[in-house]
Amino acid sequence: MKVLNGGPMMGRAMSNLASPVVKGCSGITVLGGAAALRGRESSCIKCAKCVSACPMGLEPYLMAKLSRRKLWERLEAEWVTNCIECGCCQFTCPADIPLLDFIRMGKQEVGALIRARAAAHATKK
DSSP states (O other): EEEESSSSOOOOSSSSSSSOOTTOOEEEEOOOOGGSOOOOOOOOOOOOOHHHOOOOOOHHHHHHHHTTOOOOOHHHTGGGGGGGOOOOHHHHHHTTOOOHHHHHHHHHHHHHHHHHHHHHHHOOO
């Protein structure tokens, strides 16, 4: 069984079931059986289903690859911050690659890079 704070595509797994439901929570989703299991990840087959599914016109497979390799500046150039984290890319991926996990990690790192760059620029003034 897997419990998500939110829906099946954008929800985040709850590690503590005693967590309260707070304002802004769109719901609790409980997945059981096969739906609770993540498929076995395989290599990207370059089918571009994730690209077709992305409502923002991004290239999720490339962003996940750059994030996995910790190439934050290249990831920033791919507009990772424009990702709305809808989960469509991961939902459509036949290789079961956790694209959204890598994209979320990349967004955090790119955000830190942008903040550090802004702080360095502010101290120069």
